[in-house]
Amino acid sequence: MPDLYQVQDLHLSLPDMTRKPLFGAAPRIEILKGLTFDIPKGQVLGIVGGSGSGKSTLGRAMVRLLEPTSGRVLFDGQDITHRDEGGLRPLRRRFQMIFQDPMSSLNPRQTVARIIAAPLSLHGLPDPSARALDALERVGLPRSFGNRFPHQLSGGQRQRIGIARAIALNPDFILADEIVSGLDVSSQAQVLSILRDLVRDMGLTLAFISHDLSVIRRLCDRVLVLHQGRIVEDAGCEALFANPQAAYTRELLDAIPDPDPENAWFARA
Amino acid sequence: MSFLKIRDLSVVLRGTRHRLLRNVSLDVAATEVMGLVGESGAGKSMIGKALLGILPRSAQVVSGTIELEGVDLLTLPPRQRRTLIGQRAALIPQDPLTALNPSRRIRPQITDRLVDILGWDRARANTRAEEILNEVQIAAPDRVLGSYPHELSGGMRQRILIASAFAAEPRLIVADEPTTALDVTVQKQILKLIHEMQALHGTALLFVTHDLGVVAKICQRLTVLYGGLVVEEADVRAFFRGPAHAYSRALLAATPRHSDPEADLTPVPEPVIAAVQEQVLAADRSWSHA
Numbered sequence: 001m002p003d004l005y006q007v008q009d010l011h012l013s014l015p016d017m018t019r020k021p022l023f024g025a026a027p028r029i030e031i032l033k034g035l036t037f038d039i040p041k042g043q044v045l046g047i048v049g050g051s052g053s054g055k056s057t058l059g060r061a062m063v064r065l066l067e068p069t070s071g072r073v074l075f076d077g078q079d080i081t082h083r084d085e086g087g088l089r090p091l092r093r094r095f096q097m098i099f100q101d102p103m104s105s106l107n108p109r110q111t112v113a114r115i116i117a118a119p120l121s122l123h124g125l126p127d128p129s130a131r132a133l134d135a136l137e138r139v140g141l142p143r144s145f146g147n148r149f150p151h152q153l154s155g156g157q158r159q160r161i162g163i164a165r166a167i168a169l170n171p172d173f174i175l176a177d178e179i180v181s182g183l184d185v186s187s188q189a190q191v192l193s194i195l196r197d198l199v200r201d202m203g204l205t206l207a208f209i210s211h212d213l214s215v216i217r218r219l220c221d222r223v224l225v226l227h228q229g230r231i232v233e234d235a236g237c238e239a240l241f242a243n244p245q246a247a248y249t250r251e252l253l254d255a256i257p258d259p260d261p262e263n264a265w266f267a268r269a
Numbered sequence: 270m271s272f273l274k275i276r277d278l279s280v281v282l283r284g285t286r287h288r289l290l291r292n293v294s295l296d297v298a299a300t301e302v303m304g305l306v307g308e309s310g311a312g313k314s315m316i317g318k319a320l321l322g323i324l325p326r327s328a329q330v331v332s333g334t335i336e337l338e339g340v341d342l343l344t345l346p347p348r349q350r351r352t353l354i355g356q357r358a359a360l361i362p363q364d365p366l367t368a369l370n371p372s373r374r375i376r377p378q379i380t381d382r383l384v385d386i387l388g389w390d391r392a393r394a395n396t397r398a399e400e401i402l403n404e405v406q407i408a409a410p411d412r413v414l415g416s417y418p419h420e421l422s423g424g425m426r427q428r429i430l431i432a433s434a435f436a437a438e439p440r441l442i443v444a445d446e447p448t449t450a451l452d453v454t455v456q457k458q459i460l461k462l463i464h465e466m467q468a469l470h471g472t473a474l475l476f477v478t479h480d481l482g483v484v485a486k487i488c489q490r491l492t493v494l495y496g497g498l499v500v501e502e503a504d505v506r507a508f509f510r511g512p513a514h515a516y517s518r519a520l521l522a523a524t525p526r527h528s529d530p531e532a533d534l535t536p537v538p539e540p541v542i543a544a545v546q547e548q549v550l551a552a553d554r555s556w557s558h559a
Contacts, residue, residue: 050453050454051452185308185520185524185525186537187536188523189534190536193533212525213453214527218530218533251454256453257457257486258526259481261506266464
């Protein structure tokens with residue numbers, strides 16, 4: 001399989017505004033410290049790490065919501081590292097993002113149908129309203145939900161609207177950033193199963209950012225473990241769980257509270 | 270006599286007949302760790318809040334009793350009730366950022382309660398604050414007590430809130446999703462700390478969480494709630510061998526299990542939800558006839 005994404009020696013730093021002097025530039029804080037990896041077409045890649053590990057920043061650099069400081073990001077062979085917005089526009093339809101908090105990423109004043117149709121009209125696709133309702137069906141919601149507003153939906157339903165908006169554009173790649181972390185387990189199970197079916201049916205490539213390895217295990221083919229802006233482990237999902245190499249990976253694995261009463265858990269600190 | 274005894278507690282949305290808690294009864298023994306679990310909106314936090322007398326204005330207790338060591342909290346005059354709760358009970362809140370006042374140093378945020386509610390003098394309260402920070406393994410208590418919340422990490426702030434809850438040696442602590450906002454690795458450290466502090470002080474603990482994994486690790490018994498109704502109350506070991514109620518079974522089946530990675534996660538099936546909702550409606554019917 002050819003690679004859909006190639007990321008080479010990616011660095012990203014942002015100004016640290018908490019340390020900015022009154023005059024002059026703020027010192028820069030290095031968030032991504034040289035990441036290199038590829039994502040083959042059709043792969044489901046899990047990206048895991050603690051808070052501050054840079055996993056969300058990496059995701060945002062990949063879909064060019066942030067511009068990398070150095071290194072290269074290639075999408076389907078095209079260098080998008082420093083491309084301007086005009087140059088990115090034709091590609092934007094092909095890589096989509098689903099955000100963590102559907103309450104703040106869905107416009108509360110618009111109906112579900114309009115929310116899903118908006119990017120379709122933006123990209124000049126024909127028949128946005130009909131496509132929007134089709135997308136609703138694909139995430140297992142009735143077409144009548146098109147008339148509802150986000151506040152009339154449950155958390156899991158809202159997150160499915162986020163998925164519908166992303167897949168309506170028929171993208172090649174989806175970046176899902178912590179999309180189940182605010183959900184109850186039942187909605188989480190549902191969202192994961194919908195996502196898995198869509199990946200299979202649409203031949204999607206997916207990067208799934210999460211802090212929760214037990215969720216990643218259910219969904220992903222391969223896992224990148226990030227710690228303090230570096231990749232500390234890059235392994236197939238089964239290999240990672242069977243035989244974790246990095247100390248940080250073992251620490252993450254051991255911190256998962258398994259629903260199984262066992263007294264030794266606290267002893268393994 | 271049980272240490273904490275809640276009987277037929279009903280809480281409504283103020284001014285309506287809509288119940289948020291539906292005849293909740295539960296018992297907690299002294300030094301016991303009881304988990305309160307359920308999905309969002311199940312009313313699990315509401316129980317702790319009713320008990321501590323910190324229900325939001327929009328909620329109102331309409332019936333039932335909450336007995337702490339034989340005293341019914343709901344029939345006490347407000348001032349007496351506040352003093353009693355302040356002496357006997359404490360809260361470990363969910364969000365360490367909003368639970369601390371950002372414009373005050375840590376020291377008074379721990380000691381004010383000891384001085385104002387328990388009537389200690391400042392010097393004694395200050396000594397106790399240092400002592401208790403030592404106990405939660407904070408290395409430089411003096412520096413931390415003089416800091417503002419924003420100068421400390423999330424894990425550190427949660428440690429301070431735990432220390433603060435244990436400072437007055439309460440007999441009962443309500444921990445309301447204390448690790449939900451934290452990283453998994455920090456979550457484990459904090460759970461371990463709560464576990465050790467609880468064992469050391471012999472405090473009864475009401476642990477509110479949506480995470481059955483956390484319940485398995487820290488609780489001895491648990492109560493499963495749905496729509497403000499208790500659907501199951503069980504010993505933790507027995508529960509994880511096989512829950513009695515269909516809804517609890519479904520909830521457990523939706524929770525990722527490390528030891529069984531191949532098992533598919535299944536959402537709570539529609540018929541199970543329909544059945545438990547019917548149970549809620551039935552409870553409401555007998556309530557409105559009473």
